[in-house]
Amino acid sequence: MASPLRNGEQAAAGRRKAAGRMGALLLLLRVAALCFSLAAAVFSATDGAVLRLAPFRFLLAANAIVAVYSAFEVVAAAWEVAKSATLLPEAMQLWFDFGHDQGFGYMALAAGAAAAREATACGGGNISGTACLQADIAVGLGFAAFAFLALAALATGFRLVRFLATGSRLPASSSSSAPY
Template identity: 90%
Template structure:
């Protein structure tokens, strides 16, 4: 039989549980961003008629880059959930995640918006109906990838603000000693 937890141990256990929830949420958002960006890149690459148009080449390149970044971030988030520690030093990891989520998210949005305009015109009548449908699907998947990157940016931004306010990405922790501890 284990002994009951003391106040400090209970607080630490609660912080680990809350950090695990945020880490799991980020992992899921990153997996969805990976899936949608990879699918958008595949759909954009499947038809040569669509790839003759520059906006769809941009959509392909942007989503391929986002997929590679998301694969790295999935691995980093899985590491953090499993080990409870970041790959890089904490401050560097938080700034890295937030900055790159923002940058790659806007790149995915710009590519999808540019390709959407071309898809709406359906290449000026130079593309078959099947290719137009495929282009529409690629654009939709690109926008979905942006949405999940934007949500991940919100979560990493929240973690960054928490770090700047308390000195830790973990909830409720601070560098000051707790006044509730009897020791």
């Protein structure tokens, strides 16, 4: 029979559990961003009619870049969930995640907005109805990828603020009230 946990052990177990939940949430958000950005890139790449237009080439490039970045981040998040440690040193990993989530998120949003403008005009009437539908789907998938990347940026921002305030990405230990 295992001995009961002491106060310090209970606090450490609680911190690991909370860090595991945040890590699992980030992993889920990163997998979703990867799936949607990859799907948007595939939809953009397979439509030759819309690739003649610059906004759709930008959409393709942006979503391909976000997919590659998200694949790396899925590996890093899976590593963190499995090992309870960051792939890079903690401070570097937190700043890397937050900064890149912000930068790539804005790039995906800009590409989606530019392509959405062209998609509503359907290339000035130079594109067939099927190509217009495929372009609309690519834009929608790109915006979904941005949404999950934006949620990941909120989570990584929260972890970064926690790190700056406490010196750790893990929740602060709860102070136990010792009997006087």
